[in-house]
Amino acid sequence: MISPNINPIIRAVDLFCGVGGLTHGLAQAGINVKAGFDIDPVCRFPYEQNNNAEFIECNVNELQAEVVREHLSGGDISLLAGCAPCQPFSTYSRSGRSKKRMDDWQLAGAFGRLVEEVEPDLVAMENVPQLATHPIFDEFLSHLREYSVEWAIVDTANVAVPQSRKRLVLLASKLSSRALKMPSSTGPVRTVRDAIGGLNPIKAGGTDAVDPLHVAPRLSELNLERIRNSSPGGTWRDWPEELQADCHRKSSGATYPSVYGRMEWDKIGPTITTQSFGYGNGRFGHPEQDRAISLREAAILQTFPPRYKFVPPGEPVRFSVLGRLIGNAVPVRLAEIMGETLVRHVVNHAEESGHASNKISSAA
Template identity: 65%
Template sequence: MSEDPPTISAVDLFCGVGGLTHGLVRSGINVTAGVDLDPHCRYPFEANNAAPFLERDVKDVKAADLEPYLSGGKYSLLAGCAPCQPFSTYSQSGRSKKRGMDWRLVLNFGSLVADLQPDLVTMENVVQLADHEVFSEFLGSLKGYSVTWAKVECTQIGVPQSRKRLVLLASKLGGHGLDLTPQFVQSPRTVREEIGKLPPINAGQQHPRDPLHIASSLSEINMKRIKASKPGGTWRDWDPDLIAACHRKETGSTYPSVYGRMEWDAPAPTITTQCFGYGNGRFGHPTQDRAISLREAAMLQTFPRNYKFLKRGEKVTFSRLGRMIGNAVPVRLGEVIGQCLVDHVRAFENGETEKVGVGVSEQLGRLF
């Protein structure tokens, strides 16, 4: 049996800053292009990955545009994560029209699969997608593929944050199980293990040797609040004069997971696009009186510590970088997905027909 990874050429749709791409590359897959409409993602994608960034809206991309990028390997892979905001449980009121338009991106992905007929397909998204009709429509575009999907808790594969994601895998290479072997399952990685060695900074401070290691400023009242906060605690631990007016009302009393500190020896909460704000979730540093820095957020998304997000001398924009980091596929999740695909193709090449009929849903179901 060959130990070299099979030659798989991949295109990453909705690539963002390259979280999924970077993980796939780590697994041995050759990502030949990333597609995204956000021009701010070009630099981090290209600076960290040996692939061009195609600044295009996926709904305008045709199969002919991608065929040259998929033709270089023995096998082809179309991968991606359509924007998940339409299916998120956050801020869904008053967005039905926008959600309707955004849902189309999942179907655009499906149309490209139907036209290109790549050997392999993977899609990562929020778990709520599985409950929507559009997901069934996407599955309909995968005729001729062996298809399976599962809801994955990322803490179980070495991502140091609580993050549930839907992972779909599809293959035209037969019914070989995409085997998530036991070594993929790890003890939950903690906040301390991931960011505990970063140098301390204050609220509003930027580290001189790492411009991404920067924390947002805190108002006087929020500085008092974070000093009164315990790791893993809530605002209910504070003196009454520190509690926000909205939380004193009955409607706000059931939202304790804001203005909180992370715990050193537990996974972080889900890293969101607002992770740089102390009041936006449990995003307070475990011991330092500040919110986590953008670098810490990226590392909790399992980006390498040296992953480049900013050009030399570029000014930090918290909202932009927070959005790009929070929307990214965790690199470790991308690596596990890629390893599953590599192992699947290797099993196919080696004629391991005893795996026929062992579906990914069965394998993932045992683990997640």
């Protein structure tokens, strides 16, 4: 009988790993992630600097099963995890979608192919909710015929991610038919104040003296006037008419009341997007300071640790690049909850089966 305090070693690889949000959360749950695969070379530094795992630059569409198996070997339980970069279905019309966007959807198919070829004990996937409405999701599920599968749309605010963000989470297991349900809630909601209230104040266009990622873009004089006239939770409708843009005066502008908005200290933040460093791109104004949120604040709202390293020392901080990497990441806290659910499942299975692997150890 395995002790509840000792887990079999769960060894994992992370497909489409990006800067390591999923890997970092799984590791915090006690899962030994050995490697992350991604096509974007910019991800190498943050992935390897913050995680005890190797970054392998490759196109997952072309990744061979034997390479994945090599990195999964040596553990008691194998886990194939990932978040294929699928763009929200509503963003593009059927006629207007580019080939690249269609290829993005097909990356979920590459994930499914690797599941079938590698045959890991466990599978974990995080993605946009719209994936569930796309035929590629049914195709993905067809690769999991031998697994017990649970999936749901998770409101990340219920698992202590301080932002409004709904994600599709899928967990699958060959070990047992026992349900792999994520907890519906993990306690009190974390607010914007809880997350970023303790950071040093900076100005628009300014950078923290200690943390180069705590940097906010400059604002034009017009946008400085706009944010000075903005209240937390308010809209551009509160501004004097001379500050309103032409598009705001049109009926179509009424659809977007949150653009140029400030966050509220004691509520959750908005969904952190790839453009969250831009004041005019959503409710990304700081609750109190006259600026958009910094890249570090965006990363913390994505539940990355406050000292997570994104840029090599001495290299410039590029808003467009870092905004994309942070906005596309799996929130670390969500990944941790996914990992904890899998670890409990593995321990329960070992206890119920009445025996454990000869290699039982706490995961490193």
